[in-house]
Amino acid sequence: MNSMRYFLLAITAAQLAKTTNNDENALELNIFCAIANMAKDAKLENATASDLGQDYEDAWRDIQAIYTMTSNETYYEKGPVTGEKDKAGGGGKEPAYDSAWKTNKRKEFEDLKTKDFTGKQVQKYLRRAPSSFPQLTAIKIQKIYEQAAKLNSDVDQTTQQISAGEQAIVKAAHEALYGEDAAIKGDASDGADSYSFQADHGTACKKSAAAAGATLASDMVCLCASGAASQNADTNSKICDSTDTTFSAQQLDYSSQRGAITAFGHIMTSCSKKHSTPELNTANINNLLHAFRNAIGRHPGKGNDDHTYRFGKGKAASGSCSGEHGTADVCISYAQVLGKNTGRKDALTAIKWVDKLLTVKGKLATREQQIKRKQHQLSAMITLAAVAESLYEEAAHGRPQADTKDPIPKPDKVDPPQTKACEKHKKNKTACENAGKCEWKGKSDTEGNCKPKEGEGQKTQGPNDGTAGGAAGVDCGKHQVQQACEAENNDVKPGHKAVCGRIDYVDGTGKLPRPECGSSSFLVNKEISLMALAFVSLPF
Incomplete structure (x- = not known):
């Protein structure tokens, strides 16, 4: 921001001390140079911070690797389905796979390295067949992979949207500077030509000019060039910058389109040499248009000379922005443009290049929202990778679920x-x-x-089993009142298992019609069953 203020407002004391016709439009040129450099180079914000982008790529790669190394045998051996193919011998279709899966993508995952606790390089992810860890872990890894794959697709789509909008932004910025023409494509080949300028100074710059503000290029020539080609070079371009001897030695005139093209070339050379190039973004457009608005009419005038609409010094009395350097009547008058549009919400939009810059601003606002969305998507992938890492640890160190075919005796x-x-x-x-x-x-x-x-x-223990239902010789099932049921625990020492307790659920049977008094072992079974149910039901 400080550099922007300097860029717009800093005029040295030496410049201000110059004699009449020297540097009187220097401040205005500073503003125009900033806008012109910004529009010409159209430097856009990087759509992805370099560190975040690399972290995202690593995260997506790791999630794919974890999914692959913990997948079923078909996926591990063949990879994802790539399409369909005819079955050998006919008879329909069957899934098609990438024949180079093992040697390409899977090998990339298998070759990933990390450091162990000793600092030694080791394989980052080892093969863990689903049969070697809990099924619930496999389900969660599957869910993480599906979310990551969807997120990766969303990132690609957002990236395409950002890229597709970039050329339109650059094209609109160049149209603000050079004008609208079929030759303007939105790339480095764009430049000023006859379509950028009016036939002469009077049509483009004077108080009566209806074409003032048609292009920024034209207004820049109005600010520094004489109306006629015959004026003395000593009193010519110095009104914009007398400190750059190369620039101030040029004879700038707007007597024709060809003369304007030449003058604009000299002005842009000075702008690119002496001034930085602001990034093309909404904040800089706002700041520069604010500076432009405040500089219009900053030089005092007399009578009804319409100094309110002048950009540049102009002649103090009855100045018409004639382009006469001898009387310092060099400026752009927006009287015909702004004077008829004071009723608009923003009268400044009557200046065509300003209106075009506001179009650019709207497109940039859309792009900035897309960039924010992409950054959120990239961050989400990094978060998913952290979850996937913890699930891989579960798979690497977990035990398979108990096989119901071999119940524990x-x-x-x-x-x-x-x-x-x-x-x-x-x-x-x-x-x-x-x-x-x-x-x-x-x-x-x-x-x-x-x-x-x-x-x-x-005997086989049941919820109301007499002797076996509680401790030796205790019939928990005989108690119908909760206080009596709990009284069986009066002699239980601290830290020891309770004898009886109220139950309303039996594992494998379901909820009981009414609560009963049963062995404490059933209370443990009930707790484990409910914990497992709650864990499976967690939102994921």
Whole structure:
């Protein structure tokens, strides 16, 4: 911003001390040079910050790599489906794949490196088959990949929209400077020609000129050139800049289109040499048009000389912007243009090149929104990559889900009374075996243990199972009142498992018709089941 202020307003004390006709339009030329350089070069904001763009590319690559290295065998071996092909021998279509998948894209993912805790370069992602980690992790990786693929497509679309709008912006900026013509394409080949200027100075610059403001190029010549080709060079271009001896030695005139083209060339050479080039953006357009607006009519006048509409010094009395350097009557009068448009919301739009710059501003505003959207998309991909990394760690170190075909065996539940009955015969093999429900396990007929036979005194635990429903000898199911159910836990020591508790859900069965008092082991099963359900139901 400071450089912009200097660019617009800085006129050295030496310039201000010059004699009449020297540098009197220097401030106005500064403003025009800034606008002209900006429009000519049309330097646009970079659509993607270099660091963010590279981070995005790395993130999308890593997500693809994680998805590939944890994918099913078909995808891992063949890659994504690229289309369809005829089945061998006919009979319909089948998926087509990239034959170079393994040696190209997959190899790129397999060759990615990272540093381990010792600083050694190691393979970043190892193959992890889906069978080696929880199915829920595989589902989440799939979701992340689908979101990332959609996001990548959105980024491509936004990039295309930004690119497609760039030429239209440059073209409109060049039209503000050079004028509208079929020759203006919106590229480096654009330049000033006869379509940029009027037939002579009177048509383009004077108080009576209806074509004032048709192009910025024409107004720039009006600001510095004489109306006739015969005026003395010593009192010519110095009115705009006497410090640049190369420029001030030029004879500038607007006596014809050809003379104007030559004069404009000298002016632009000075502008590009002495002034920087502002970026073409909405803020700079606003600032420069504000400076232009404030400089119109800055030189005082007398009577009804319409000095309010003059840009440049002009003659103090009855000045008509005649292009006469001897009397310093060099300026552009917008009297015919602005004087008839004071009722508009912004009368300045009656100046054609100003209106064209405002068109550029509108296109730039759209582009700036597209750039913001793209930056959000790039950041979102980087965030997704961080999530994918954590899921890869789950896959790398997780265990597969339990196979329901091989259930975990449940511990036997023993009936305490039957156990006590058998223990009475622990020193007598014959008595033990004659008891019917006991079997002898010992070294001799008198040395060993008498225990219940397998299947005898053993019960499958249920939510209301009497003895097995709680601790030994506790029938949790008999309690119908919550206080009585919880009273069974009075003797439980701190840190030990509760004996009984109220339950309303049994794993594998569902919700009970009414709450019951059951073994605390069912409370644990219930908690695990609900936790798993909640985890699967999390929004993703």
